[in-house]
Amino acid sequence: MKYDSLAAFPPGFLWGASTSAYQVEGAWDEDGKGPSVIDARESYPAGTSDYTVASDHYHRVADDVALFAELGLTAYRFSVAWSRIVPDGDGEVNPAGIAFYHRLIDELRAAGIEPVLTMYHFDLPQALQEKGGWSERSTVDAFVRYAGILFEEFGDKVTYWLTINEQNMMVMHGAALGILPPGTADPAREVYQQNHHMLVAQARAMALAHEVLPAAKIGPAPNISSVYPASPAPEDVVAATTFSAIRNWLYLDVAVHGRYSTTAWAYLLERGWAPRVDHGDMEVLAAGHPDFIAFNYYTTHTVAAPLGDGTDAGDTGDQHIVLGEEGVYRTAPNPYLTKNEFGWEVDPVGFRTTFREIYDRYHLPLMVTENGLGAFDVLEEDGTVHDPYRIEYLSQHVEQMQLALTDGVEVIGFCPWSAIDLVSTHQGVRKRYGFVYVDRDETDLRDLRRVRKDSFGWYKALIETNGEQA
Numbered sequence: 001m002k003y004d005s006l007a008a009f010p011p012g013f014l015w016g017a018s019t020s021a022y023q024v025e026g027a028w029d030e031d032g033k034g035p036s037v038i039d040a041r042e043s044y045p046a047g048t049s050d051y052t053v054a055s056d057h058y059h060r061v062a063d064d065v066a067l068f069a070e071l072g073l074t075a076y077r078f079s080v081a082w083s084r085i086v087p088d089g090d091g092e093v094n095p096a097g098i099a100f101y102h103r104l105i106d107e108l109r110a111a112g113i114e115p116v117l118t119m120y121h122f123d124l125p126q127a128l129q130e131k132g133g134w135s136e137r138s139t140v141d142a143f144v145r146y147a148g149i150l151f152e153e154f155g156d157k158v159t160y161w162l163t164i165n166e167q168n169m170m171v172m173h174g175a176a177l178g179i180l181p182p183g184t185a186d187p188a189r190e191v192y193q194q195n196h197h198m199l200v201a202q203a204r205a206m207a208l209a210h211e212v213l214p215a216a217k218i219g220p221a222p223n224i225s226s227v228y229p230a231s232p233a234p235e236d237v238v239a240a241t242t243f244s245a246i247r248n249w250l251y252l253d254v255a256v257h258g259r260y261s262t263t264a265w266a267y268l269l270e271r272g273w274a275p276r277v278d279h280g281d282m283e284v285l286a287a288g289h290p291d292f293i294a295f296n297y298y299t300t301h302t303v304a305a306p307l308g309d310g311t312d313a314g315d316t317g318d319q320h321i322v323l324g325e326e327g328v329y330r331t332a333p334n335p336y337l338t339k340n341e342f343g344w345e346v347d348p349v350g351f352r353t354t355f356r357e358i359y360d361r362y363h364l365p366l367m368v369t370e371n372g373l374g375a376f377d378v379l380e381e382d383g384t385v386h387d388p389y390r391i392e393y394l395s396q397h398v399e400q401m402q403l404a405l406t407d408g409v410e411v412i413g414f415c416p417w418s419a420i421d422l423v424s425t426h427q428g429v430r431k432r433y434g435f436v437y438v439d440r441d442e443t444d445l446r447d448l449r450r451v452r453k454d455s456f457g458w459y460k461a462l463i464e465t466n467g468e469q470a
């Protein structure tokens with residue numbers, strides 16, 4: 001379909017940007033914060049920094065929000081560190097942690113920026129992990145209690161709530177993202193039990209939000225992307241639909257409809273990984289309704305039928321590069337796509353397809369909570385940072401988002417990753433995503449100075465014109 005003209009972004013469209021607590025805040029053990037699984041991680045990829053200081057946002061929150069205001073953001077998506085609010089996950093509440101997020105939210109509101117709050121972004125309190133983490137039902141209760149604390153404290157200041165960031169990536173890459181203790185027997189079986197518990201926790205949190213905050217809007221925030229068959233061979237198409245069910249719909253079907261995707265459930269049964277579903281769980285799942293769907297999008301995936309010869313499977317430890325699963329699907333190169341410096345395929349058109357797939361399936365408003373390009377940005381001697389590659393990536397994705405809007409998809413916001421440079425999940429500080437450069441490297445914190453990149457000016461102009469690209 002080719003349109004003569006594209007639909008305009010609606011008034012009030014949320015032009016945002018995203019971060020997460022452990023990647024940006026630092027102050028990992030200050031003011032009563034408890035350790036999270038991220039802080040307790042034993043090792044980091046060779047040569048990369050830990051998260052103890054990150055971008056030092058905790059100490060620079062007012063200055064950072066001033067920059068976001070200058071950028072013109074109308075929304076800012078951030079996460080609350082669970083262990084800042086409840087240091088051991090389910091015990092006493094930490095008033096200093098609460099105060100920090102009040103300060104952040106108040107600064108945002110004063111600047112006219114809509115807060116979009118993620119309740120949990122990979123950083124489970126370590127104390128809960130030591131008690132079994134998401135394998136235990138008690139973690140479900142702890143999450144719902146934590147959600148209740150957030151609703152009570154921030155409910156009159158926050159409209160948009162996200163439950164769990166990229167639950168699907170935590171499940172599919174549990175070892176990489178730290179939810180599975182090393183040495184877990186039968187990790188895949190365990191991780192799908194954890195997944196079920198997270199789904200129950202999410203449904204209860206959504207129901208609670210609607211009970212105590214009638215005006216709130218709450219939704220899940222998985223990473224969703226279209227899956228292409230490597231060829232029109234029917235077997236490749238089956239592999240692609242299987243992978244899409246396992247990767248995408250398993251999570252959203254439960255969040256929206258309160259039931260598992262048929263294909264995903266068949267896969268879990270066949271593998272012997274179907275979770276134990278307790279009496280009452282399905283009712284709980286059915287009672288949790290999202291008001292919108294948030295999703296993160298970086299790339300698409302292309303898969304072929306498995307060969308079943310022992311070579312289908314692999315795992316790079318990077319959630320954006322999938323290498324297949326023995327007997328289920330195998331990855332295939334997509335000759336139509338280029339790759340970024342980290343081997344992730346770049347697919348703006350796939351963004352539009354992903355929008356359509358989600359919207360046609362659920363008919364709920366969509367908010368993009370991550371999309372962006374990681375790169376080795378350079379701070380020039382004259383204090384500038386030129387990132388034309390990021391501008392190109394984002395403008396192509398905005399164009400496809402506008403096409404999706406024109407297709408009739410209800411898109412309510414776009415929050416690229418990331419508002420400011422932060423510590424990446426896989427490649428440390430060097431891999432940068434922000435509109436604002438943070439002057440530090442892996443080991444040398446230098447002055448952590450903030451520098452506006454060229455993309456800062458580009459995004460500011462885009463927001464000022466409500467998405468009209470030059």
Ligand code: BGP
Pocket residue numbers: 020023165166169223296319370374417423424425426427431
């Ligand atoms: C998403 C995570 C983010 C962020 C992003 C980029 O999966 O939700 O926290 O890390 O990916 O990934 P990376 O930092 O590995 O480049």
